[in-house]
Amino acid sequence: MSILVTDTGFAPDDWTGPVCDLASHTDPAALQIAPDTGLVRIRFPSFADGRGFTLARLLRLRGYAGRLRAAGHVIADQYAMARRAGFDEVEIDAALAARQPEGQWLFRADWRAHDHRARLQAHPGARLGAPLGAGL
């Protein structure tokens, strides 16, 4: 059974609607998702395949505001990266959840803190050098 990871920890997968699945090798030129798509799920065949992070970022830049999920071999150490890239949540299998229990994911749930890129991309008026309250 799949486990859903969010900023508040583990939960069962509550989604019952249709899912738009995207492979990590999706051509970015073809990456246009209707805004009313309920859930977009980008697959991570291996945690070492970082394409999904860029695909998520592009989806957000192109206006997709719906639910966005990273699914597959994503490790706890990548949770902050996933959130910063635009994912809302991570879907992992039970074996990975057993090996990397909830506490290890919560350890990375403060993904808004210490974010170099958000600081560099901020708009004028943002407080330089201040701990970040705002994310992307």
Add this chain to the structure above:
Amino acid sequence: MYRYTDFDADFVAERNRQFRQQVARRLDGSLTEDEFKPLRLMNGLYLQLHAYMLRVAIPYGTLNARQMRRLAEIAERWDRGYGHFTTRQNIQFNWPRLRDVPDMLDALAEVGMHAVQTSGNTIRNVTADHLAGAAADEIADPRPVAELIRQWSTDHPEFQFLPRKFKIAITGSPNDRAVTRAHDIGLRLLERDGQTGYEVIVGGGMGRTPMLGQVIRDFLPEADLLPYLEAIVSVWNLLGRRDNKYKARIKITLHEHGIDALRTRVEDRFAELRPAFGGADRAILAALRRDFAPPALAQGRSTRVFETARAADPVFRAWCDSNLAPHRAADHAIVQVSLKAHGAVPGDASAAQMRALADLAERYGHDDLRISHEQNVVLPHVHKADLPQLHAALTAQGLGTANIGRISDIIACPGMDYCALATARSIPVAQEIATRFQALGLEDEIGPLKIKISGCINACGHHHVGHIGILGLDRGGVETYQITLGGDHSETAALGQRIGPGFAADEIVPAVERLVQAYLALRTEPAETFLACYRRLGPEPFKTALYGAGNEARPDAA
């Protein structure tokens, strides 16, 4: 120079806390070795031939005395009393234990240093001209931009699991001392119509498929730098090959798609990304420029003691002739301290030497130290009147070798003495060449000559751009050394040509000697360098020197 802000300090402390936890999770089984490996690599930790190795970043090659002293302390407390400065302006400790590494990282963080992204499939430590901020030929100091790039690339959420490593170098001088055309991205600071910008070069690299980078943007306005860099890496992250690590670097992507197609993709992505940058990066860059303001140099102080010493002391004069570079202030000099004493390990420094360098930087050099990609240390701002005392102090520490740019100033990777990837040793070859030419007493007569030695095809020793390049290979269980000639790391960059069959370990030094003797016989005048002579004559006379008249083929050892 740049000092960590609270943001940097908090970031590095948090990062170290995460790594400490990752080590514990590797030990308790939460992380498999396959998962742990990229995590330790992106924190600078390798597992080498005999031990772990920690590669610490010295961003754009700049550090202060306090940081250098901390490197010495780390070498003594957790390693074996020495460190190795590398061609990417890092320092490597060869003997740390896994459990000690989090403490080592904390010790670094206390002085504003880290090992973040010195390895792994990430954007690596940004390198820059080691004479930045001091050189007479500079348009602008590249280090504020290098620091901006360091901040942007550090922990970039999209770019921690790239197809392969990604290296950026920047120079602010038309005389390229940062090897920009051999990097994934090379940046050259330009002024055009009163505007500051960059020539952006992409797709250079060494390794098994050496290529010189190509210009993807001839003038990028300064304000567009980060979104443009982000566009390049974003395009490559999706387009780069992930099926074959030898085809994953952006140089291969460029080769497969061509510069025009790559440029189109990058420009399209840039147009998408540009609006996401709200301008804070430009305010930060302006602040960084203030951080890198030049030191207040002494005005009106006499340089007579320098001239007197130079006239009276031939040893001092020889050192001045080879180891000083022109400073933009005529009464100052840039001092290049050689870590290439004849017979020593190129780029190695003992803890005592690191401390001595720190002391001397404070006393004579405005607390500024640089590490060059040629594995030497630079004191960039020394008043000429201080040079005699500085030279004496360096000599007392075994740091007075007068050989910068000479045949014994050899770049050498650690090779099979340390490296798990190596196919042959590099260090002993460098040592033997240096001691041989010292014994011959020919160094001054030979003049500028760059020998660069790599112990495997990955080319950490930059052999492709050595005037004489040496590549160590394993051929049938025997260490074998291949020679390339005519490489050039500078603004007139060129890749060396392989010249013929390789040589066994006991043949390589005599082979180099034959090459050099041929050059001495062939040059039109002493001012014609080895490289100029090679470019004029081509490989044939050198082939003859190596393999005999007619170039009769020997059984190919390589």
Add this chain to the structure above:
Amino acid sequence: MPRPFTPKVVTANALTEGWVIYLTEDDRWTRSLSEAELLTDEAHAELRLIEASARSAEAVGVYLAEMKPGPDGPEPVHFREDFRRAGPSPRAVPLMTEGS
């Protein structure tokens, strides 16, 4: 014809220290190559490799390295294994004395 099997030892680096280690006949890891179990049977060697690879809390990068029998136990065939056994050449470790 299949190539005849050449003798091997199981070797790796220790997880916590990084040191070069070898597997002994009684399932210990040793830093001394002379104590390593010399594997002369291919099927047995493969089995020992699988067993050793499972010990991921102790060892990293487990593999079979070619060796030959010597008077004091296994000896390297290839120069790389000789370096792994002996460490860097003495000259590759910097001299600490003045004038180095």
